[in-house]
């Protein structure tokens with residue numbers, strides 16, 4: 001299968017691994033930003049094949065995981081209203097809010113529907129003029145353009161009963177925040193290739209220079225990850241800190257100008273809270289003034305939300321790469337994909353889900369008495 005099997009070739013993987021082993025002379029810590037990359041690494045055991053000196057740290061690149069609790073609770077509140085049809089991708093229905101999730105709202109009579117595209121939600125709005133149709137717009141630079149385009153279409157077609165509950169986030173400010181944290185150990189980044197296929201690479205040279213970290217734009221197949229690690233390790237060993245594109249088959253330096261133009265038309269940059277992490281300046285988008293009538297938060301004026309994170313969930317630390325999932329006491333015991341305490345166990349891109357799916361039989365969960373527990377308190381990070 002073109003563009004998949006070629007990037008899973010074991011012989012090529014062995015050669016890349018040999019090259020990395022031959023290059024490394026010192027310990028290096030690299031962060032893969034995207035949850036899709038994390039799943040490839042854990043599924044194929046790439047972290048175990050690399051030299052002991054190369055540590056892969058899992059970053060905050062899962063869109064479901066970083067959607068803040070307050071927005072989940074707003075979704076629950078809006079979806080509970082009798083005049084609303086609430087549309088979402090399936091992953092979001094199981095993400096715990098304060099005390100319940102969207103599945104529970106549906107079981108209590110709420111009209112909550114799973115759709116496969118924001119345009120499906122727009123179609124539902126056209127078919128149900130007597131209802132308010134809300135689409136849950138979450139995710140990074142990859143999912144924001146189609147959501148922007150759908151709002152643009154709604155306005156153009158005069159569909160006034162359609163709105164977006166927006167929780168879009170931007171990757172470069174998150175990298176900036178991670179590097180500014182005093183607890184940060186990251187020395188290089190494997191940047192998310194799909195994000196760069198939309199936004200290009202323009203924001204990365206400044207980040208690499210400011211923080212003296214190599215940034216390698218990387219794809220999602222096993223050879224992509226190994227190639228990204230090879231580029232990053234080579235730079236680190238040479239004392240370099242530039243931006244490399246190791247995913248040139250999908251990423252152009254300028255990105256996708258049509259998608260960027262759509263984003264700039266519909267959204268404006270804003271500060272955004274990341275679940276378990278806190279507010280990161282300029283790290284999100286909201287609908288611009290021109291499209292305000294399609295903003296669900298504006299339309300439903302959801303206020304007086306009191307949030308309560310489950311005390312035992314350490315997903316904030318997982319998302320910042322401060323702990324590995326199995327260093328959470330609840331991993332595989334009180335927290336499993338069937339009974340998740342946090343979004344990082346719910347999402348198909350979540351790091352806790354990856355460890356549970358591919359590693360749980362090899363790992364021993366940390367107990368409260370083990371010394372590693374609570375060694376990296378979330379409060380230590382200025383990202384919060």
Ligand code: SF4
Pocket residue numbers: 312313314315316318325328329330331332335336340341342343344345346352
């Ligand atoms: S294992 Fe569960 S409780 Fe622990 S950090 Fe992950 S999602 Fe949260």
